[in-house]
Amino acid sequence: MKVIxxxxxxxxxxxxxxxxxxxxxxYFQPSGENTLVITTADEDDTMHxxxxxxxxxxxxxxxxxxxxxxxWYGRALENPSVQVALDGVKExxxxxxxxxxxxxRVDREHSLGIVFRILTGFPPRYLLRLDPQEGxx
Numbered sequence: 347m348k349v350i351x352x353x354x355x356x357x358x359x360x361x362x363x364x365x366x367x368x369x370x371x372x373y374f375q376p377s378g379e380n381t382l383v384i385t386t387a388d389e390d391d392t393m394h395x396x397x398x399x400x401x402x403x404x405x406x407x408x409x410x411x412x413x414x415x416x417x418w419y420g421r422a423l424e425n426p427s428v429q430v431a432l433d434g435v436k437e438x439x440x441x442x443x444x445x446x447x448x449x450x451r452v453d454r455e456h457s458l459g460i461v462f463r464i465l466t467g468f469p470p471r472y473l474l475r476l477d478p479q480e481g482x483x
Contacts, residue, residue, distance in 0.1 A: 360467075361467075363465065364414075364465065364466065364467040367465045367466065368413055368414060368415055368466065368467075371413065372413075372415055375396070375397040376397065377397045380399060380400055381397050381398060381399055381400055382397075382398055382400045382407075382409070382430055382431060382432045383395050383396070383397055383398075383430070383431040384396055384398055384409060384418060384422070384428055384429070384430050384441075384476075385428060385429035385430070385431070385436075386418050386421035386422050386425065386428050387421065387425050387427075387428075388421055388424075389424070393429075394417070394418060394421065396418040398410075398418075399412070399456075400432070401452060401455075401456045401473075403451065403452045403455050403456070404451075406475055406476075406477075407430075407432075407439075407475070407476040408444065408452050408456075408473050408474065408475050408476065409441075409473070409474050409476065410452075410453075410456070410471055410472070410473050410474075411469070411470075411471060411472040411473075411474075412458060412462075412466065412469065412471060413466050413469055414466070414467060414469045416469075419472065419474070422441040422474060423441075423443065426440050426441040426442065427439075427440060427441075427479065428440075428441050428476070430476055437478060437479075438478070438479040439476040439477060439478055439479055440476070440477045440478075440479050441474045441475075441476060442474060442475045442476075442477055443472070443473075443474060444472075444473040444474060444475050448473075448475070449473050452473055453471060453473065458471070
């Protein structure tokens, strides 16, 4: 019985670490030269900004869902016309879900370290390719 209690306690501590790490990232939204800001719209056309890691592969721009909090991703799937601020310039893009070989290639090129995966609780990783839209901005 003590072993079960210890396992439950350790599991609760681990969940607390994940929640704290994810909350701090969401609150502070650290940005730098390897990030971009994506603006997505909800069903009421309310705009939401989120700082994301910028991934580049084969001359194309990608973003990844690396965390459990992922409301921005759901909004991008519902309304794939997004705005992206990149290097101080905001332009219109189309967010395209990436699957199969393209997903595997980009995921391999931009793999996540084990410490990061542990701190985020091993969420499934999804990718969006950001295709520039004509006349947007």
